[in-house]
Amino acid sequence: MSRGTGSGEVIAASLPVAVYVNDHGSLLCGEAAVQAGVQRPSRISRNFRGGLGDPSPVVIDSAPYSAETLLSALLAECLGVVERVVGERPEQVVLTCPVTWGTFRRELFDDVPVLAGVGSCVVVSDAQMVARRWFAGQGLEGTGFVAVFDLGGGAVEAAVLRSGIGEKLPDVVGIPVGSDRVGGDAFDAALSQRFPLMDAERVRALKHQLSESEQVRLENGSSFSRGDFEDLIRPLIRSGLQVLGEAIRSAGDVQLEAVLLVGGSARIPLLFTAVQDAVNCPVELVTDAAVALGAAEFAAELATGPGAAASRHGSAEAVRNALVATGTDTALAQRPSWRSSALLIGLVAVLAVALVVLLLHNATRGDEKLADRSASRSPSSAAGIPRGPGPVSTFYVVQTGYHGQPEYLYEIAQRFLTSGDRLQEIVAFNKGRLQPDGGALTDPNKIAAGWILILPSDAKGAGVQHAPLPCCFPTQSSSATP
Incomplete structure (x- = not known):
């Protein structure tokens, strides 16, 4: 916990993006799901957001679930956490989604506030939030271009964005490009093939250790180096660079100020050096909180009305009036009254450490209705x-x-x-x-x-x-x- 300016107070909490099915068929979410999944890993599911709009179900312990059902349970848990910490549910909801989502998925996503019992909401992309905050920090308004390269757990996506003017959000230039063949899950799969007896949680932990250390000693006494890991994932990194290259080429003849790396897997050192070799501009690894903080500032402006942009870098009023939620960690800005609170629900697992909470999620919808819409629109x-x-x-x-x-x-x-x-x-x-x-x-x-x-x-x-x-x-x- 850390004190904010004025009477605003920032509280950090954790809500992992995970859902577990218990013996009674009920869904446990967040930390409870992670703990239960240690003993029964076949009953836990992560990174299921890519299933939104897919008529094929997510199978957990031989039982089928729509991605919307799982995401809906996660959203309900998030709102419950907010209510327990703050004392009441937020009145305003701002949702973020991947920049590559088209009309079909966006329309499915529109059901989120309805099914969650929330009234009005605003939908923005996570790439816009990252770019918006970076442009503000650089003092660029209406003139600069950046590429946001997001390598998350289940997918990779890239887009070029142009700085907005005033309170206008950054515009996407060209065509955002994405692929679900590259991401943290794909890196885990490569490690699992190398260590077939290692369970999923230990594989994930090994991947994180290799991002911080040159060499890791395994339980059997042998060592596994970062170089060994990089050899396994090098083809996947090349595929990720193809996604970035296509997004940049589609933007035409623009001069990039920087390529911004975001997402849990963006911390892998090989990715950073590979991007540096592939582009002719600076490469920055932005903090995991970038989406959360950028969205928090935007949510604060919505909550406080026009003119709030001028005070987004330190206004106690902005802190007191905004709440953002994230998929991995949350930070709640408290104040005595929450009548102007805002909740941001994002679909990227990021770490929120400052002003407000960003929570990862999507909506639920019946399987039959989803199948009908998929058949008619997809x-x-x-x-x-x-x-x-x-x-x-x-x-x-x-x-x-x-x-x-x-x-x-x-x-x-x-x-x-x-x-x-x-x-x-x-x-x-x-x-x-x-x-x-x-x-x-x-x-x-x-x-x-x-x-x-x-x-x-x-x-x-x-x-x-x-x-x-x-x-x-x-x-x-x-x-x-x-």
């Missing part, structure tokens, strides 16, 4: 390529031929954009982008069947899709080197 995959989690884009999957002839860019531009001269726009969108076969567009005269071409938003015609961009990682059958 677009089909292109050419068997897994659908990405990003926002809606306009794209075309190159076919083996058109009217008996191989497809080429001039003809595609003429067919979908009314003029072959617009092929340069297609080149600008796609030059250097990784394609499913491991190739990339470098010569406008050479494209291959199966390539995913991003098109200008006014493209129309048979085969043009308006949907989340499919993942562009090489398939296992590809012989190309990623």
Whole structure:
């Protein structure tokens, strides 16, 4: 516990993002779930946010659960913690979600305040909160660009953002890119293959130790070095860099002020050095509290009304009027009356250590209703390529031929954009982008069947899709080197 300015008081509490199913089928959340899961690891689930919008259930101890049900239980626990500490439930709720979420997931996410019994809310992305706080600290307003590279437990995502002006939030530039193939869970899986007899909790602990130490002595007396760990995860790091590279390329010709690394897995030293080698700008590892603090300042402004931005770096009133919740740790700003309290529910596991609490979560919805919405809204995959989690884009999957002839860019531009001269726009969108076969567009005269071409938003015609961009990682059958 530490004292804030004025009468505001900051209290730190812990709420791990975990759900455990007990013998009676009830759900335990947070620390209670972690403790129970030590003895029965098959009954605990973590990092299930990626299942939002997926009709396939999360299976815990052979029982199916929708991701929304699990996230709903976690949200209810969070609100209960707030009520126990503060004495009443918050009146205002601000929700954060991954920057790569498109319309479909956002609409599912809109059910959060309704199902939690909360009235109005505001939804922002975690990347906007990180960028907003960084821009404020640098004194950049309306002129700077940063890339936020978030490597969490279950996924990696990257986006380029432009500084807002005044109280305006940073804008996403280009296309946010994400993948659930890279993240803390994937690193854990690599370690588990190396140590098949080690349980999940010990694997996770080993990963964290190797981020802090060059070498760790194992229980059997042998040693395992950071270099050994880096050899295991190097291919995953390369895939993560492809996500970052695609996001930066989609933003066009912008000069980045910095690449900001955030997320629990961002502390792995190999990631930092790999990003440094890949970009031509400073790389900063921002504190785990960055999302929480940025969102707390934004929540304070909402709670105190217009003009609060000017006092966001030390105003006791802002501290007294904001509450933010996080997925791993929480910090509650207390005051005698909480009638103007704000609660931020985020979907990134971050550490909140200052002004207010950020809590990781999502909403619940019945399985049958979710399946109906998924069937009616979720677009089909292109050419068997897994659908990405990003926002809606306009794209075309190159076919083996058109009217008996191989497809080429001039003809595609003429067919979908009314003029072959617009092929340069297609080149600008796609030059250097990784394609499913491991190739990339470098010569406008050479494209291959199966390539995913991003098109200008006014493209129309048979085969043009308006949907989340499919993942562009090489398939296992590809012989190309990623």
